[in-house]
Amino acid sequence: MYSLALSLDPKAILDSLSPYGEIGLMLIIFAETGLLVGFFLPGDSLMFTAGLLASQGSLNLALVLVGCFAAAVLGDQVGFTIGEVLGPRVGRNPNARFIKPVYIERTRTFFDRHGPKTIVLARFVPIVRTFAPVVAGVAGMRRSVFLRYNVVGAGLWVAVATMLGYLLADLIGNSIDTYILPIIGVIVLVSLVPPLLEWRKHRRSEATDDTQER
Numbered sequence: 332m333y334s335l336a337l338s339l340d341p342k343a344i345l346d347s348l349s350p351y352g353e354i355g356l357m358l359i360i361f362a363e364t365g366l367l368v369g370f371f372l373p374g375d376s377l378m379f380t381a382g383l384l385a386s387q388g389s390l391n392l393a394l395v396l397v398g399c400f401a402a403a404v405l406g407d408q409v410g411f412t413i414g415e416v417l418g419p420r421v422g423r424n425p426n427a428r429f430i431k432p433v434y435i436e437r438t439r440t441f442f443d444r445h446g447p448k449t450i451v452l453a454r455f456v457p458i459v460r461t462f463a464p465v466v467a468g469v470a471g472m473r474r475s476v477f478l479r480y481n482v483v484g485a486g487l488w489v490a491v492a493t494m495l496g497y498l499l500a501d502l503i504g505n506s507i508d509t510y511i512l513p514i515i516g517v518i519v520l521v522s523l524v525p526p527l528l529e530w531r532k533h534r535r536s537e538a539t540d541d542t543q544e545r
Contacts, residue, residue, distance in 0.1 A: 341373060341380035345390070355393045356381055357402040363461060365406030367413070370461035374490050382496025388504035396493055407450070407464040411477055417530020435462055442466050450480035458511035473537075 348355030356377055362369035378399055385392035442449045442463060453463035467477050 341376045352390050353398055357398040360399045361406040363403040364403050366530035369456050378492035379496035381431050382493040383500045386497050386500030396535035399489045400485055407481045410464030411468040414465035418469055447480050456486040
């Protein structure tokens with residue numbers, strides 16, 4: 332479902348939200364980071380495209396940066412609270428349509444391996460960034476510690492994704508419509524590298540365990 336959402340044209344999505352593109356983008360970022368069912372939303376590519384459009388004057392760059400930062404921070408705080416309140420019941424149903432146990436387990440493994448800095452790293456990993464706050468809440472992480480890493484991660488994620496689009500606009504010039512989809516495709520591929528590496532490590536670990544048991 333995530334790949335399906337990313338196949339949509341981010342520019343078309345933002346254009347459809349006009350003249351409230353900045354507000355619509357904030358709501359999408361909040362939904363992706365704070366609402367468990369929003370894991371498939373293309374936050375990276377939308378913020379990148381928002382940076383491109385801001386360079387043309389179609390969107391307000393300052394509003395995009397500040398608004399998306401606030402939405403990302405608030406979203407993670409909501410996810411953390413969900414984890415605190417619901418605890419281990421989150422993602423227990425193997426037949427769940429959205430909150431699948433495999434997503435929670437994948438995020439928990441990532442969290443166990445990298446510790447609190449996972450909250451920062453997870454911002455750049457699809458799916459994991461949605462469930463990392465929940466797992467942090469389930470694991471009983473101190474809210475003050477979580478908030479600190481949350482703010483740092485949100486700031487880096489929003490700044491990198493948005494400003495990359497804004498700065499690349501000068502290189503693209505008036506050919507944004509021509510290059511936007513190939514660039515978004517590159518972003519998608521890059522964003523898939525971390526989870527693929529984690530999956531590969533997990534498979535190797537399972538193979539090693541099976542060998543030792545034999």
